[in-house]
Amino acid sequence: xxxxxxxxxxxxxxxxxxxxxxxxxxxxxxxGCQVTVFDNLSEGHRAAVDARAELIVGDLLDxxxxxxxxxxxxxxxxxxxxxSALVGESMRTPEKYFRNNVVxxxxxxxxxxxxxxxxxxxxxxxxxxxxxxAIPVGESNPQAPINPYGTSKLMFEQMLRWYEQAHGIISVGxxxxxxxxxxxRHGEDHRIETHLIPNVLRVALGQRDHVEIFGxxxxxxDGTCLRDYVHVLxxxxxxxxxxxxxxSGFYNLGNGAGYSVGEVITCCRRITGHPIPTVARxxxxxxxxxxxxxxxxxxxxxxxxPLRADLAEMVASAWAWHQRQPxxxxxxxxxGSIAPGTPHRQLATxxxxxxxxxxx
Ligand code: UDP
Numbered sequence: 001x002x003x004x005x006x007x008x009x010x011x012x013x014x015x016x017x018x019x020x021x022x023x024x025x026x027x028x029x030x031x032g033c034q035v036t037v038f039d040n041l042s043e044g045h046r047a048a049v050d051a052r053a054e055l056i057v058g059d060l061l062d063x064x065x066x067x068x069x070x071x072x073x074x075x076x077x078x079x080x081x082x083x084s085a086l087v088g089e090s091m092r093t094p095e096k097y098f099r100n101n102v103v104x105x106x107x108x109x110x111x112x113x114x115x116x117x118x119x120x121x122x123x124x125x126x127x128x129x130x131x132x133x134a135i136p137v138g139e140s141n142p143q144a145p146i147n148p149y150g151t152s153k154l155m156f157e158q159m160l161r162w163y164e165q166a167h168g169i170i171s172v173g174x175x176x177x178x179x180x181x182x183x184x185r186h187g188e189d190h191r192i193e194t195h196l197i198p199n200v201l202r203v204a205l206g207q208r209d210h211v212e213i214f215g216x217x218x219x220x221x222d223g224t225c226l227r228d229y230v231h232v233l234x235x236x237x238x239x240x241x242x243x244x245x246x247x248s249g250f251y252n253l254g255n256g257a258g259y260s261v262g263e264v265i266t267c268c269r270r271i272t273g274h275p276i277p278t279v280a281r282x283x284x285x286x287x288x289x290x291x292x293x294x295x296x297x298x299x300x301x302x303x304x305x306p307l308r309a310d311l312a313e314m315v316a317s318a319w320a321w322h323q324r325q326p327x328x329x330x331x332x333x334x335x336g337s338i339a340p341g342t343p344h345r346q347l348a349t350x351x352x353x354x355x356x357x358x359x360x
Contacts, residue, residue: 005244007032012075012117014060014108015082016053017044020123020179020232022186024079026050027236036073038066039082045329048186060104063111070111077119077243080108086194087127087147087286094148101152102159109159113167120160120171121242124250126228126291128154128175136228136256136294139175147286157250164248172242177228177254177293179235181314187321189328197229197315200265201322204272211276213261215283218290224261226290228254231308231317241302249301254293255309264311271315 011028015021016037021044028035035053038060049055054073058065060082070078084090084100112120127150128143145151160171180197182188188198202208216223230253238253259267269276298304308314 021081022048024236047329090149124173173250182321204274226258251298252293258292
């Protein structure tokens with residue numbers, strides 16, 4: 001994509017202090033955009049927000065704070081990352097997912113309508129497909145989620161069609177598969193870590209004794225789940241491209257290669273040189289056996305290609321980041337070379353709901 005195409009745009013990024021959001025913000029700034037991050041910091045980190053961006057600490061469930069923030073920014077477009085995104089948790093507390101992913105989303109769309117923002121890029125998920133009928137999964141695969149997280153993302157997708165018809169909002173929904181890896185400055189640091197690669201790397205860092213493998217009896221070559229891992233920098237590049245869309249659409253965003261949990265662990269052993277002991281556990285509720293993307297539609301519409309398609313490159317970048325700051329963003333201020341510059345402006349603070357956590 002021609003990066004110059006987005007230079008000068010003013011972009012409002014919800015969840016921009018989270019893992020994927022913070023790296024997208026960095027790429028937007030490097031491409032010459034002006035960026036305002038809106039994040040309640042329940043999952044995100046102040047230190048994850050590039051010092052060149054404005055940070056507004058606020059909650060999407062607070063319509064007043066959100067409305068003021070959007071009106072003050074008057075953006076050319078919104079990128080909406082903020083969400084609750086843990087499949088297992090969504091099975092136990094669906095209400096949290098419908099509130100944070102659907103109600104908060106309606107608030108955002110309504111605020112956009114009020115001030116006339118016509119462009120949205122939205123983080124959807126492969127979880128909207130449920131148990132795919134065919135692998136790789138194309139966009140025409142029926143969407144039949146098997147967990148509340150996937151249902152909440154699908155509900156928001158379905159609303160977008162009507163907001164376009166009634167209010168002319170052009171939206172691009174990107175159905176993330178499993179986002180992995182790090183940039184030099186930013187990586188994955190969740191307060192409660194449930195994701196495979198960071199959990200495996202914590203064993204290599206000596207912070208955990210072993211990694212648990214959830215399910216070893218799936219109908220896959222080694223009995224563990226297959227997932228499509230896509231580098232977070234490729235995901236960020238896809239968002240820059242999506243900002244140039246001339247019409248609405250939903251697109252898969254993945255590599256097209258499936259790696260099993262067992263293969264991911266083997267790769268991490270190779271990169272870290274650590275034996276990484278494992279313990280077999282029962283299947284995790286809500287997990288499909290296999291999710292691999294056909295991202296041909298997005299590639300042909302936007303000329304996007306994953307440039308870091310190799311799992312080893314994703315793991316190596318994550319490992320480099322975790323080694324530099326083994327306790328995540330807690331370590332940032334003690335590392336002079338990557339410490340952020342001036343403190344961010346804080347326009348509003350409100351009660352914190354749990355949100356702003358992104359994954360596939
Ligand atoms: N997984 C695992 N052990 C862990 C974390 C995850 O076996 O400590 C498995 C999980 O059951 C799934 C795959 O790894 O099959 C990817 O899970 P993750 O939570 O990273 O992403 P998801 O696919 O749920 O978005």
